[in-house]
Amino acid sequence: MRVLLTGGTGYIGKHVVSILQNRGVPTLILGKKPLDHMPSNFQFAECDLLRSSSFDVIQQFKPTHLIHLAWFAKHGEFWTSVENTQWVTSTIDLVEQFAASGGQHLTVSGTCAEYSWDETVCEENVTSICPSTIYGKAKNLTHECLQLLCDSKGLSLAWARVFFPFGGAGEHPNRLFPSLVSALRAGKSIEVNGCLQRDFLHVEDMAAALAHLSLGSKKGVFNMASGETLSIKQFGDLVATHLGKSPDLVVDNRAGAFGQPMIISACVQQLKSTGWSPAMSVIERLATFLSKD
Template sequence: MKVLLTGASGFLGRHVLHSLRQRGIDTVLLCRQPPADPKVTAWIAADLLASTDWVALVAQAQATHLLHLAWYAEHGRYWVSPLNLRWVDATVQLTEAFCQAGGQQVVVAGTCAEYDWSHGYCREESTPLHPATLYGVAKDAARRLVMAVCQQHQIPCAWGRVFLPFGAGESPQRLIPSLIAALRGQRAPFGVNASAYRDFLHASDVAEGLLTLLQQGAQGAYNISSGQPVQLQALIRQLAELLHAEPAPLLALASERPCEPALLVGDPQRLQALGWRPALSREQALHQTIQEAL
């Protein structure tokens, strides 16, 4: 197995690259800039949103497996950015070139934003796909097109719908780093929809989920989620306990938000059937994230 990996410099990509190394899997990166990690020796310079000779690019990589993570992910902007449309095109063209070159397996990172969140509990086979944002629509469109391309070439394709990852390397503006900063007094307290339930999963376990799909030759859509939602007020209290801080300033600002789903959780049974399980409990994952943020 030789993996062609995109998005290795991103939040999830760093964890995926670490997991690939731990397994000793031969990997070549597609990236715009030379990797900051000195351990990376196999990489190809490429801007996937620029005019690209996709056939030559894939031929240079000589990979058997494609793991595509790259996408526009700037916090707060990716939901509505027109760059989502360009990433649909880049994803499909890369997949088509990889299939034409005789690739054996394609795995792409999707998102829970493809689902209709009003259903709360999301199952691959039964929950409607009715995304409410341009980001979710673009990801779902990319999934349909990529699956069709792979089916035409008779190559298995797995689509991993990622639910609320957290951990080292994520934007400090995201929820869990923001809560940690507020509890440490590094930023002002802010309000959250404290009664809502959300499905968080440490990025290292997300990475292991994606690699499970890759190594098992999986086909179809899979939730990469804990399946164990936590109420946000309980999350705040748990973080406060780990930080020896007072949760009251945050909880005092909590408010109901009818426009947000009361529950968002993914059913991970399909991925678990392939042998995957989260390695970290929520407490372990939060403790590790706090330590990494020091």
């Protein structure tokens, strides 16, 4: 087994790198910049995936498995950026060259934004696909194109719909969890859209699930989530409690939730049926991480 990895320096990708390193899997990372510390079983090839039309290095490396996580992910902008459309074509180009080099299996990150957010539990083969954002539409189009491509070339595909990762190294400071921790540690109040309910999964567990799908050559569509739905107020209160702060510092600003889906929750039976389960629950993850404070 030889893995081709994109997005290896990103938030989730960094944690996938750690798993592949620990497993000793020969890995080639494609990207604009190398890792700060390159593991001995890793190679790096500088590449702008949106500009490259030829990936000779893939032919030379001859990967059997592809984990494709690279995408436009700038905080606060990725939902509506037209750059999402460029990633559709670049992903197809990448997979075509992966297939031409003898590739067998690909794991690609999708998004919960592909689903219709109608406040029902998102289930892979039940919930309607009706994305309302450019990001969700681009990911869904990518999935449809890749499935056709894989079927025609005899590749297997694990399409991983990412929900709401949190914690761990590399999380953007303006995301919910770091914002809560920063404010509460300083004894400051913080407003949240507390009535909204989301399915959170610790980034280390999400990375482990992605690696599990890839290294096990799993096939199908999988929700990358915990199956635990918490309101954002509940999540914030847990953070406050584990930091020894008053939950009253987490202020529920319901007006800020206007226009957003009230509930985005996931069924994870399909993922668990592959033999994977998170190392800890969301509540246990919060307690473990914040107890180090």
